[in-house]
Amino acid sequence: MSGASPQECEPVTTNGTIAVTNLHGQIDGLAVRLSRAGAGEKPGASSAVAQGAGLIDLLNLRGHILARVADYERAAELAEGLVRVAPEDGTALLARARTRATLHRFAEAVADLGEAGRRGVDEATLDAERAVVLQALGCYADAMALIRKSADRQSDFTTLGALAVLQAERREVTEADRLFGEARRHYRGTSPFPLAQLDFRRGVMWHREGDLGAARSCYEAARRRVPDYAPAQGHLAEVELLRGDPQAAVALLRPLTWASDDPEYSGHLAAALDACDRFHEANQWRERAAAGYAELVLRHPEAYADHAADFWLTVGADVERGLELALQNLAFRQTARAHALFQRAVLAQNRIPQAAP
Incomplete structure (x- = not known):
């Protein structure tokens, strides 16, 4: 792995396990305060909107760290309610834009950002949010x-991290790795979450490039920072499976299937159990993943069609369904990865023997 590895520059942050406990407490405390304020505070009051937006952001953070779809859905529901009671408040619109972007409802998110700008949200904040959407859609330039336009209003860590992730998406690996290292060196906070997320995204880059050793190092760094970080643990399990250690993958994945409601981990566990020749148990987890994806694609097709397509093309063993979802995903966004997924599905379909007439 080129550039500085995560171990070479270790900022001191809050213990990751304590930080997750505190995150639970913050969410519960804000929820209680908002519920009590609802009876005596005028709907749409700025303090209630600010607290509601804060709760939404915390739920989105916990949804990512612990891989909880339910947190994303709760955040989206709260955001809709916030805009209903304060339709002209820019903070409420910004909060809803973030939840919509999280669930890949990008056109609606952009509309909310535009309206938030007309309601007074500063341009630098909006530019940062628009950059996230544009990157997700493959509009890298x-x-x-x-990102560069809003750099003077953001910390060096935030700007460098955003640029690193963008360059990783563009497959500019050398530059991305340099920026990941620079971002770590500029971190001045005490929360472990931003650093864990940075290391995770660095690992995703190396994973995609096929450097499993570098990916493993980054995922492990993210888990040292936040031991409960589900995406890092799940991706580490994928690396272990690719490295030929399905037993290690099973050990990493099993606790995730208990703690997370994302079917991705059930699907990966099924694949790992198959590799261990534990076929009966693998089938049980395969069925659980299939049911989970069926529900999620109905509720949030923009966010989960690609994951579901990948499941059906691999461990789900239903190429027709995988092709249908890959095409649906391609309709949502014309990114290189969406095209690659669709091409995989087409090739898999072409390999299916045709029945004799």
Whole structure:
């Protein structure tokens, strides 16, 4: 792995396990305060909107760290309610834009960002949010321009981290790795979450490039920072399976299937159990993943069609369904990865023997 590895520059942060406990407490405390304020505070009051937006952001963070779809859905529901009671408040619109972007409802998110700007939200904040959407849609040059435009209003860590992730998406690996290292060196906070997320995204880059050793190092760094970080643990399990250790993958994945409601981990566990020749148990987890994806694709097709397509093309063993979902995903966004997924599905379909007439 080129550049500085995560172990070479270790900022001191809050213990990751304590930080997750505190996150639970913050969410519960804000929820209680908002519920009590609802009876005596005028709907749409700025303090209630600010607290509601804060709760939404915390739920989205916990949804990512612990891989909880239910947290994303709760955040989205709260955001809709916030805009209903304060339709002209820019903070409420910004909160809803973030939840919509999280669930890949990008056109609606962009509309909310535009309206939030008309309601007084500062341009730098909006540019940062628009850059996230543009990157997700594969509009890398436009995303780069917005990140650089808002750089003077953001911390060095935030700007460098955003640029690192963008360059990783563009497959500019050498530059991305340099920026990941620079971002770590500029971190001045005490929360472990931003650093764990940075290490995770660095690992995803190396994973995609096929450097499993570098990916493993980054995922392990993210888990040292936040031991409960589900995406890092799940991706580490994928690396272990690719490295030929399905037993290690099973050990990493099993606790995730208990703690997370994301069917991705059930699907990966089924694949790992197959590799261990534990076929009966693998089938049980395969069925559980299939049921989970069926529900999620109905509720949030933009966010989960690609994951579901990948499941059906691999451990789910239903190429027709995988092709249908890959095409649906391609309709949502014309990114390189969406095209690659669709091409995989087409190739898999072409390999299916045709029945004799």
